[in-house]
Amino acid sequence: MTETQHFWRWSEKTYQAPDLDWRAASSITVGVDVGSVSSQAVILADGKLLAFNSTRTGSSSPDSALRAFRGAAEPIGLTLDDISYAVGTGYGRVNVPFADRTITEIACHARGANHMGGPSIRTILDMGGQDCKVIRIDERGKVLNFIMNDKCAAGTGRGMEVIADVLSVPIEDIGRRSFEIDEEPAAVSNVCTVFAKSEATSLLRAGWSVNKVLAAYCAAMAQRVAGLIERMQVEREFFITGGIGKNIGVTRRIERLIGVEAIKLPADSVLDPQIAGALGASLFAHSLYRKAQKEAAAAGGTAPGNGGTPGGAAEPAGEGAGVAG
Amino acid sequence: MQVRIDGVALNVPEGVSILQACDLAGRYVPRLCSYPGIGCGGELGVSCGLCVVEVTGGRRDSEPVPTLSCCMPVRPGMDITTSGPALHADRLRRLADILDHHPHICLSCPDRDGCSREECRFGVPVEGRCCSEFGRCELGKLVAYIDPGLQLRRWAAVVPREAHDEGRIRREQGLCIGCGRCVMICASSPFAGSALQMEDIVAPAATGQAGLAAIQRGAIPDAGGRCRALPVKGTLRASGCTFCGQCVMVCPTGAVTAPGEAGARWLENCRKKSPVASPVLPPDSWRWLTEDELAAIPPVPGVFQLADSTGQVLRIAGVADLSRGVIAALMEATCASASRLWFERAELFTQRESELLARYAQDHGHLPPGNDLGDDLFGEDLFDEDLE
Structure with missing residues (x-):
């Protein structure tokens, strides 16, 4: 086997x-x-x-x-x-x-991105596994407004995983390989994850290289997300979080489309947008x-030390409950 | 004077219309052209006809007579029936005439909640889809109230979608259903500039004073006359518009809007400067927080919203147990003034919570007070540099 x-x-x-x-x-x-x-x-x-x-x-x-x-x-x-x-x-x-x-x-x-990108960050693009959010924040990382698209897997992490499998390209190579092309192709018109396989196959059959198909998919995802960002009327500094934040094939194309460069983590940072x-x-x-x-x-009690709070309800529980001195 | 509304005897002030009497009695009657404090479209000869009720007595007739409740003053001894199969059929017919010329397909779409509004999964062209007021518009609420069982044919009614922006006001004439509210408030409000008028697309049988007189005699105009509101001299500015925003506040559709977050803020200011009465909306699933209602909340996963008596939403939350979640939220300081509750069963409650929060944030430009995290959770990161 x-x-x-x-x-x-x-x-x-x-x-x-x-x-x-x-x-x-x-x-x-x-x-x-x-x-x-x-x-x-x-x-x-x-x-x-x-x-x-x-x-x-x-x-x-x-x-x-x-x-x-x-x-x-x-x-x-x-x-x-x-x-x-x-x-x-x-x-x-x-x-x-x-x-x-x-x-x-x-x-x-919002809080995490504020921490990673600094207080100048005003807009966060969170490209998650199954949804995509654009969040506007203040200088402390407090949410002011946000919009989301959660009904379609195209343009999300899950969509990217499907493309990786369909084209047999390791997901972490997609970003790099999508730029190893002679000429930037038009974005695929149908980014639907369900039809990704037949769409990709027909492009390959039409003579496209795998890298070119990747580029067309990354461009289509970037277009979808750029539309969401534009609805939020973003002009100021923005930061990309979530797994797709690590896929330069998508992020660089988003930057091109909206004409703003995302703030990046320093090259030596141990942190990760995900x-x-x-x-x-x-x-x-x-x-x-x-x-x-x-x-x-x-309240006059002794300040709780490094004690455990095992268990605990998932709903808002009493702060500092169950502290053993 | 005493009247009976749906079998209940009630004392109402003299001179009120049957519709106002029904509002006083807490019996909701559908309406589009009528708006509290403005009047009804009958005055312009553009009656929507949805407020039809059956009236017995007060006249010599002994048979129930279909009557437009907004235009007809109450008379002593009237026996008013606000609902029934015949009335419902009549309202459906009139609503169908409106929907024939107004995009509505998104109202009954399986993806209506949380749709990106970017691309349509069913390939409906933009001209046939609901507008940006989707989810908020009064017409949509009315459709849900009159036709919850989707008896009316739903289709992609395509209209021209040309937008005219002046200041913060956007007019989309294709979306106008000709209810006449904006024209009436623009003509009668001290803040407004009489900048709007009705224009016939298809002339009704009788218009103006003759039409009103006919309605007051008990005649119900044939649905079929169609018209729309337009600035008197082409544009709002040329017509003497004061940009008081009242037309936006009373429009039951997206024909006159203040788009975007900036528009929402502008409109909130307008409301303070030149307030208008609140519309009488179809009863929705908001309920008053009573002991009985609290006890009746099922212990199932879902989302809920808490609001105060003015309708200001205080808190939106998705919880694994609605019953416990609501009670826990009521203990929070920001929810102390909560008096109304809305809830909905949802297995994917964390996702649904985000959807409701996103919708609220888009409408108001901020999050509900109860969803705003306290300032003491921000800005005291003493160890920032260590994280870099």
Whole structure:
């Protein structure tokens, strides 16, 4: 039996800060983003980036949340019991079993992008697994307005995975290869994911190279997204989050269409646009934990230390509940 | 004076119309040309005919007589029936005449919620699709109320979609259903400049004073006369428009709008400067927050909205358990003044929540107060530099 190659499979990414001892930290806050296609966990120690992990969402959201967390935490020996505060976000946010609170992915992507791109960011393009959002934010990363397209997989991460499989091109090579062409082709007219296979096959049969077909698909996705951005009347600095944020075949074409260059992460940054939601959630978790500490102190109680809040309801739970000194 | 409305005796002030009496009684009667504080299209001879009710007594007739409730004042002893198979059939027929000349296919589309509005999955051309007021327009709500079972033929009624922008006001004449509201408020409001008039496309049987007199005698004009509102001298500016925005506020369709976020903000300002009465809308699924209603919320996944008594939405949320979720939200400080509730069952409630939030944000240019995260969750990242 030959092993089938899954061209859609993107590499799962994990990071642990090399020189941070979380055992010395007074708070461990976690953000978990359970999306429709991928799940991420970001762990902060006293607000500093300790670890993150990005993995594929499985059939069970609670399992995916745990898998994302463990991928980040296990290499450094951190367990659920060490968490001071956790925030769940994303499409499956209510299925993060250890979350103290849930916050929408819109707010979390805004906060995360603000952190990655700096306070000048005013517009975020979040290209997720199954939807696409344009979010306008203020200088603190607070959501002012947003629009979304969630009824069509074309132009989303899932759509890109289908194209990768149909053309047998590893998904991480699509962006680069879509520029290895003699001449930019017209965008494919039908970006429907359902018809991608027959569309691509007929183009290949008509003599197009694989790279040219990729270019035509990337251009079509960029066009769809650019339309959404223009509806938001964007002029100022923008940042791209989500998995497709890593596909230059789409992002560069979006930049060309709207005539604005996206703010990028520094080349040496360990961060990844795909973790923006979980990063935002972890920052909210940090703020919420500090707020709970202050309130506890003001109420005359002892400030909660680095204690566990195991379990916890997925719906907004009492802040700092279940803190053992 | 005493009248009976749907079998319930009621004292109403003298001089009110049957329609106003029904509003006082809390019995909703469909209407398009009539608007509170402005009058009804009968005054312009453009009656929509939807407000037809059956009236017995108050005259010598003993048989119930179909009567246009907006134009007819109440008389003592009237017995008014606001609904029934004959009335419903009549309203459907009149609504069909309106929809024949107004795009409406999106109202019954399976993708109506959350459609990108960019491309149509069914290939309906832009001219046949609903306009940017889709989801908000009064006509759409009326269609949902009168024809929830989709008895009327729904099709891609194509109209010319030429937009005329002046200031923040956009006119799309093709979308005008000729209800006459904008013309009436423009002529009668102290803020407006009498800049609009009706123009016949197909002349009705009787117009003007003769038409009104006929209606008041009990005659119901044949549906079939069609007209539209236009500026008196071609453009709004040339016609003396004051840009008070009141025509936009009363239009039941997308024929006169203030597009975009800037338009929404402008209109909100206009509302403060030159307010108009709220429209009487078909009863929707908003309910008052009573003990009984709270107890009746099912423990199923879904989305809900909480609003105060003025209709201001305070909170939008998708929850795994509606019953628990609503009660938890009512504990939040921003929802203290909540008095009305809307909910809907949705398995994909987090996604549906985002859709409702997106729609709200597009309409208002900001998120509902209860969905705004507190300022204390922002701007105190002491360790920013460490994350770079």
